[in-house]
Amino acid sequence: MAKDAVPPGVTLAVGWIPMAAAIGAGLLAALSAGYLAARRPSKAPPSQALGEAAVEPRRPGVIRTVLGVTALAGGIVLAAVAAHTTGDDAASVALGVVFTFMTAVAFLGPRLARLAATVLGLPLRLSGRASGELAVANTRANSRRLASAITPIVLVTAFCGTLLCMGGTITHASSRQVREGVVADQVLGSAGAGLPADTAGRAARTPGVGAAVGVLRTGALYRASGTLNSANVLGVSGDPAALPEVLRLGVRSGSLKNLTGDGRTIAVDTLLAASAHVKVGGTLPLWLGDGTRVNPTVVATYGRGLGLGQLLLPRAAVAAHSSAAFDSQVLVRDRPGARQDAVQAALRKLAVPGLTVTDRAGYRAQADQDLELNAWSNEVMAWVLGGFAAVAAANTLVMTVLDRRREVALLRLAGTTRGQVLGMLRWEALLVAAAGLLTGGVIAWITLVPIARGLTGGAPYVPPATALGIAGGAVLLGLLSTGLPARALLRTSPVAAGAARE
Incomplete structure (x- = not known):
């Protein structure tokens, strides 16, 4: 609990069965080892046993x-x-x-x-x-x-x-x-369930803001080597071509400009692509958060999926299939010449319950x-x-x-x-x-x-x-x-x- 590993509202249950199994296994291993070690010496004559x-x-x-x-x-x-x-x-x-x-x-x-x-x-x-x-x-x-x-x-x-x-x-x-991927000047977060879907749009209209991209984090399942595996999904709002202004995924092949809002296209982390045996132009069968199966076409692969997210889809394609259609963060890029403290002060005035505003260094520290x-x-x-x-x-x-x-x-x-x-x-x-x-x-x-x-x-x-x-x-x-x-x-x-x- 001191490390916040158990979320609030969840009770840590410790039953007696694992404890009994561990104690029983330990006793059985000790008795078996002692028996096997003493079996041969106990059958040998005393003089031979002393000599050995x-x-x-x-x-x-x-x-x-x-x-x-x-x-x-x-x-x-x-x-x-x-x-x-x-x-x-x-x-x-x-x-x-x-x-x-x-x-x-x-x-x-x-x-x-x-x-x-x-x-x-x-x-x-x-x-x-x-x-x-x-x-x-x-x-x-x-x-x-x-x-x-x-x-x-x-x-x-x-x-x-x-x-x-x-x-x-x-x-x-x-x-x-x-550190290398998040290049946004400001990061909006929430101390509650998340940020409303219109937060990114309102942030984009704030004085001093050049671009704002909402990020909805959810999960999906994909099939690799005959088994289902889970993956982190980033649902991003706005024009995907503007995404590198706040988030640089390290594109290896293809282009993020080819992402469409209908959910028929997807960008994939290179390691996941290798595990699922897909390339640009191929399809990746997915099961979204509510179990809906989709077969988007891979239009790009990128190399920073471990720290940022393994799958990239337009927000509109995943919001309806998530348990809560709230953004986890809104990544903001300041306009050239804008004062950072003035932009932060303006963003804090957005009427969003539980809104938190931090700069790039603060977000990286929280991620670490x-x-x-x-x-x-x-x-x-x-x-x-x-x-x-x-x-x-x-x-x-x-x-x-x-x-x-x-x-x-x-x-x-x-x-x-x-x-x-x-x-x-x-x-x-x-x-x-x-x-x-x-x-x-x-x-x-x-x-x-x-x-x-x-x-x-x-x-x-x-x-x-x-x-x-x-x-x-x-x-x-x-x-x-x-x-x-x-x-x-x-x-x-x-x-x-x-x-x-x-």
Whole structure:
């Protein structure tokens, strides 16, 4: 409610069924994982079980490897499919890419840890520092243990990176299109249901106004790839040829001058045109707001539909089929030489209930605020998921360090200094964080490329604050989750630390 995501008059209903389903699924997953993990050790003789627990297996199981390779191949195939689709289809396929690659990481985690130790640990081995060489050796020898810490970091990087950067890409592209497309000097809006249909005409007769275009925003359905999809519709009043004076859509082909008021012609965003497989001269079957089916001819395509609107029709063609025939905005162009403050003062005198008047900069700021609200849900989901993954990674790293009492004691008895042990654990944490960030970043980028191309027609946009936040959080998490328990271990003497394991 604080973000105004729930409109006034709408009650947020939270039922018990989703909560019960989530709790039941969590318990079932935990019990199943515990049962499968304990099934084999419980059947082994005590001596054999102790021996296997003391020494980590050299290689992952065959079944695990086969499943991991299969998931990796599936992710590559899905990425190739997503790269050759457009629109919402690209986004739908790309979301499966991150799930498939994450499955592959879960199965191939030990091999990923060994590869990371080999590649990322090369500078540490060349440095000749004892702590660095010990960190690389331990990472390679205990790859299965560290893989369980790498996987949550990959998860949070891939999912949070995809969700946050996807929202950032859409917001960035939409904001840019609004800045470049809205060239009106004044924008009339309403604090109520909307502006009456005659507002644009009255504004055009106001002293100092050179042109005024009313914009009625509604929706429509179109068919693409055998399914119905929704689209934003702009119903504009007046002469379409005068539209570029207040709204520059970035026409790619055809001409807006060919729009007619009878609803038999339409201008279409290029991405929607590609998704619906239509070009200038073709027809686009539509279902308007009241279900009326029309087949207008495409007379122009434009490139700023994400921020401004995907379909452009004359106002007269959509007003009768909308739930409320009120304009959302009236875009006003001042006459050359007119004073902006004088024009605004004259427009405010129009007898329109709830009328608001703002300049171009104010309208852009309001549009950016609305875009941020739309991205807020993705951010909340990403940070909740990141919190769970961070807890999983922190628990794994803490338990990994505390389980190494004997190892730390032996290193201290062999003459390794306290600083060298802390340095070894610190470098291990950095290796784990770097491996998780790089792997998750690659998965997120492979996922984002088709999504960005399908939804915005461009490359992904990675907000610097998002990238630095994820990377800094992963590194800080690794250092704290290893440094604090390590210092607790080193507070005991080497002999006592070794005896504590007996």
